[in-house]
Amino acid sequence: MTHRTSRDGSALEWFRSSYSTNDGPECVEIATTPRTVHVRDSKHIPGPHLTFSPAHWAAFLPYACGER
16 A cells, blocks of 8 residues: 655555456545545556545545446
């Protein structure tokens, strides 16, 4: 598990999304803090990642999961 620091200096603990599979190229990893949800591509760990507030993340999920 790779760690990256959040804005407050604490280490982020990344885990693979339950929607990612081991057989395909789509590997999304998530790290959470009480105030943020971080998303990155596991194939490009040092690259950029997205940061959402919990409310924005909850609003985004139905679109990402194809539930809309």
